[in-house]
Amino acid sequence: MTDISQPSLAAAALGATARSNTPRILSPAAEKIAALPVMPALSPIVLAGIVRMIDFGAIIVLGFALYAVYVVPTYGVMWQYVPAILAIAVLTILAFQSADIYHVTAFRSPVGQVIRLVPAWTIVMFLAITIVFFARLEQMFSRVWLVALYVAGVVLLVSLRLALATLVRHWTKEGRLDRRAVVVGGGPAGGKLIEALGAQQDSDVHVIGLFDDRGDDRAPVDVAGFTKLGSVDDLIEFARRTRVDLVLFSLPFTAESRLLQMLRKLWVLPVDIRLAAHLHGLRLRPRAYSYIGNLPMMDVYDKPITDWDVVMKNVFDRVVGALLLLALSPIMMIVAIAIKLDSKGPVFFRQKRYGFNNELIEVFKFRSMYTDQCDPTASKLVTKNDSRVTRVGAFIRKTSIDELPQLINVVFKGNLSLVGPRPHALHAKAEDRLYDEAVDGYFARHRVKPGITGWAQINGWRGETDTSEKIVRRVEHDLYYIENWSVVFDLYILARTPFALAKSENAY
Template sequence: MTRPLERSSAVTRPVAVSPVSDPRPATAMSDYLPLIYFAVMLIAGGAGNAVLGIAVAGSWSPPAISDPALKLIWLSAVAAPFVLYERYALLPAKADAGTQSRRFYARMLMLIMLIGCLAFSGGWMGLLMLPHTLTGLIAGLLASSLIRHRIVGLDREQWQARGAIEHRIVIGTGAAADRYADDLAARGQRFDRFDERGASLDHQGSIESHLSTLAVTPTAFVIVASAAWPWNGLLTMIERLRPFRQPIELWSGLYRPGVVQATHRLGDRMPLMVLSNRPIGRWDHVIKTALDLSVGLLVTLLLLPLLLGVALLIRLDSPGPVLFVQRRHGFDNAEFDIYKFRTMRLPSTSDNGALKQTARSDPRVTSIGRVLRKWSLDELPQLLNVLNGSMSLVGPRPHAVNMRTQQRLGQEITDAYCHRHRVKPGITGWSQVNGSRGATDTVEQLRRRIELDLYYVDHWSLILDIRILLATFRAVIRTADVY
């Protein structure tokens, strides 16, 4: 089986920088508030417990895992994200800030009542009334409230500049679109306007060029259709937007309850019908990112001696850099540098920097390079890509910029090609564990690769990622026929 194409120079860098310099997906700050509540309740609860213990007894030792007081702190920390969650915490204008604060304190009261119910059902009411337990819980509640008000109290322009507030796109020029835009403006929602052809109403440029500048912003695309907008035109616009990861939603002003089931609401009204959703939802994205960072960091630390040893062998085996760097297409079609161990000799001056497919018994492959390729050890530096956020452990394998199959670009072969970029590329993926590894020399091979990649995009789950990681480990142990 052939390996992916390497350039004949050891390091390949782009001539021009992509307009999207950071391919990492952004998540609205409101989505991180629940994680902050969990951490604050846990840390402040434990700290308050410890401080009172030291103040009263003069010393403190960590409680046992089975300690009911510790269980109460854990339970309150786990419950806090669900009870205190505010999706639109950063959205309201200053006029609505008081209402939002009152709703937050109402949820805080619900959390206190829930903790009391848990303590009663567990037979821990006596422990709940103890000073050190109450001190820990009160410290957690106060710290959560202070941090929440600090985050929400920052200037909205600062949050918008950081991409922490949802940014919506309104498409349509009829009365329904105008009404929707007016409602968004009244709520302080950030948005841009486009007509049915995708042309901007506020500044020059098409919707596609505008979206390229918003690729790292947590944008929710909203299609607003008037009654006069024909469905074939609506479907055409949907197909233009589907390659992007953000959801496409419809509000026609003619909504009738019970007609469409997949709906949600912006605020207290304005029902939106979901036409195309994110491949990986917001919370799923947080979970997948946590898995990438935790497992990626752990594996990197465990394999650090091996990484250093391989780097030393490469330097001793042939002159040149240890790492091979190549420009690849990644998330939202943004370009990034992928890292691999160099497995080929530096080109001679007569090579003219031409691209040449790696062949079996290729004389350019070094002695240590053959071993690295056999065991896929040359891919290990991509752990750095995982840690810097440009790649995931699992996802479609990133293709080289301007990669061609039978002299044609991927998007020229199939319109579905760009859909594989709706999620982060991965070190391994569903294609790789289903026999579609290495180069795609024929159109049929590329179509098969895209088919498998899109299956992963459409069926992502944490369990699927774990299955792929385990299958990859088994495949490496069996050392497939790679060159």
């Protein structure tokens, strides 16, 4: 079978025939599902991590509270309690991990959690008391404190788990802990996959639709209780209107050309893509698969920047963005005054651009053109000595100071990152062709939030895109960034940005 890795598909897509981004008209059934309100997803991995931190913090707070209330007034300050409390907290988290209570399925069952939690906590405290006894540390640690910590710990930890179970059941009803999945490929194989998914116990996968690349004359309309919602092209539009977390292919491995053709379309979406392996005779080592319950899957694409990576990037953006906004505020005030003195009109210019998953966002910029000649959709590229640009505008565009208000988007609106693919205006063109017409697979760069600066910009691919090659190179750099993201990479790009701006020969 041909290699279906992400880089090979990306390269193929960049050279394929162009497609327009004109919104498609979906079938009535697909429109109905897409119109339903959907809550944002919560990452089970992040939720489990937060619960661990809450448990750890609760034990620390409880231990020091009992220490302050009983030990200090009775025996005075005794510093040996500090490492003891920390050690008990660490051992508790390890014990709870061994008891397998840090996953969403366990969170949903308060009785099951308590049955496992109390013995684990008992073992930890029994171990602590045993160490104190056999190491002859009775004079260093109060037995009353140890017993009080055990009893109060049971009450506190059980109370937290009951509250957690209530929250998790609420989030489950809202669908925030489900992975919304679509199946691609109808017929018997699609039906078997849907039935197998439905038979899974405690699965977080919720099938919301079925799509097929074949017409109704070649594929059944109804499969395993699901009505076909449309073609693979319809799926792209569907996933932009509603939350889709997972795409599952039920096609056989032998349908190689069909599979590759569909993957070249779907890789632009910020979703996980899996190929069902349980329907085929091919058997590999268990570690070669990922699993949904006990169903083996072949991983094709993973959604970029997920789980804790999302948290880290959001915290990085908000904290560093706020610091930059504070540090640069004097410059921004001077620029605002200069704009008002130079020409009539508002200081800020708001422009619609494509954001994450092609959603329309409004970004802030300093106004650099005369008010009556502003171009909100960027239907005409700004060129050298452009008569529409004001005197102040020419300077702030050349130095990219006009982009500084986008820190407002980063810090307050959250629809931009500090680093990421640049958000392009709706009608931006290269050689009189829209960007998505000049570069097929262009919208794959929207699988992450756009940024104020990016890998393409610091490598010289910023400013005017008067040729298709320039936008192709920009997209290539954006895709490299998406596949290789890290906080260190973001820091490197931010550090390089001022030096890249000094080489501003392509910016007008």
